[in-house]
Amino acid sequence: MAFGTDKIPYLGHYKLAEEPYSLSPNPRYLYVSPTHNLALEKTSWTIAAKRGLALCFGAVGTGKTTLARELAGRLDDAPEVSYVFITNPNYPTPNQLSYLDLLNLFKEFLRNQAVEEGKTLVLIMDEAQTLTAPLLELLRQMMNYESNDQKFLQVVLFAQEEFRARLQHPRLRNLVNRAAMSSTLDTLSLAETAAMLRHRWLIAGGKEFPFTQNAVERIYGYSDGIPRTQVILAENALLAGFLAQRSGIDGTLIEQVVADRSLPDTEPALTGPVIKRRTSSGKVTSLKRRA
Ligand SMILES: Nc1ncnc2c1ncn2[C@@H]1O[C@H](COP(=O)(O)OP(=O)(O)OP(=O)(O)O)[C@@H](O)[C@H]1O
């Protein structure tokens, strides 16, 4: 097999222009489910109304990075907005400035951009659960800087669920108080899973959607509704289908893919017909797997 990106083995077989189920958080492939839509609306509104801070939580693989990129893309279309997108706040950067120098410089910049230039300044941060206590304090101080009628800096934080627990700390009360909006990405329902897979297929240039309803149900069941796992299983199934020279993907093929993958994210139910599904709000629902 050759290793160039133009050599994805199954593209020709399925008559696709691109990979439909790549793992990269490309917003072009985002299916705007109700939960993703609500998060987009809340974060956009916080920025537009200059309310300061918006939070977006979600379990691993629910689409936070993809959504952050979608939000940034939308801000690209707004000339009055300047934004910075920090993908990993703990990435070490060499800097010789003291904390105070840095803060003062930043305040000067904020005032200049917001007051003199009339810009809406936005800081989008992904992986906010990795923010250390000093960085959170810095963030709070930056956000403290405001005039009588507006906050100079709008901040949107995307974080895994563990960050919510950290925000309980009394020392962060001041930051939490500034959160005008908070949202939580839920897992996808069965119907949303089908819509997401189909949407990505069409974006990739696909015509006839190859997954049977039964295949989609199995992908949904094994993934616990987590989009990343669904994308992985779908991609594996495409490769398996291609190797077997089949055009359709059915439930049996998904079972084979899951058994072959055999990793904890799909947790094949070896013990019984019922699997549990935990939504990001902590609720556990059960789903009967079809025999
Ligand atoms: N609504 C969606 N529509 C289409 N694809 C999605 C959607 N949500 C997630 N995905 C896909 O799932 C995968 C994981 O998404 P993403 O990397 O954005 O998740 P994450 O929440 O940032 O995960 P992590 O917690 O590991 O950082 C990506 O391939 C992404 O394209």
Ligand SMILES: [Mg+2]
């Ligand atoms: Mg991410």
